Amino acid sequence: MRRALCRATAKDTNRTVVELLRAMDEAGPAAAGDTVETLLAEQQADSRYWPDDTTLRAALREQPIYKNLSRPRLRMGSRRLRTRCAVRWGRARRARTTSP
Numbered sequence: 548m549r550r551a552l553c554r555a556t557a558k559d560t561n562r563t564v565v566e567l568l569r570a571m572d573e574a575g576p577a578a579a580g581d582t583v584e585t586l587l588a589e590q591q592a593d594s595r596y597w598p599d600d601t602t603l604r605a606a607l608r609e610q611p612i613y614k615n616l617s618r619p620r621l622r623m624g625s626r627r628l629r630t631r632c633a634v635r636w637g638r639a640r641r642a643r644t645t646s647p
Contacts, residue, residue: 548624549598551616553606559594 550557567586574582587597598606613621 548620548627549603551620552610552612552624553598553602554610554615555596555598556594559592563590563595 550560567583570582570586571579588599590597612624616624
């Protein structure tokens with residue numbers, strides 16, 4: 548979703564996922580989060596670049612996401628954002644799983 552919001556290409560995603568899985572397998576469950584973060588931060592190629600928080604914020608401010616993303620992706624992002632905000636502010640409620 549982060550790459551889609553920043554209008555990054557989806558090419559080569561399969562190889563990135565395979566590389567992530569291998570790295571996590573080697574590092575073990577206890578280090579999985581750090582392993583993923585490090586591997587994504589190291590990506591430099593346009594097809595593998597992982598947008599950082601600053602880039603994502605800029606894209607959200609500047610890009611017309613309602614024109615750039617499909618409706619299913621918008622729904623998915625909206626649900627995730629609602630859930631994340633609810634958890635963060637202590638109002639965890641069950642997110643809707645179906646469209647109104």
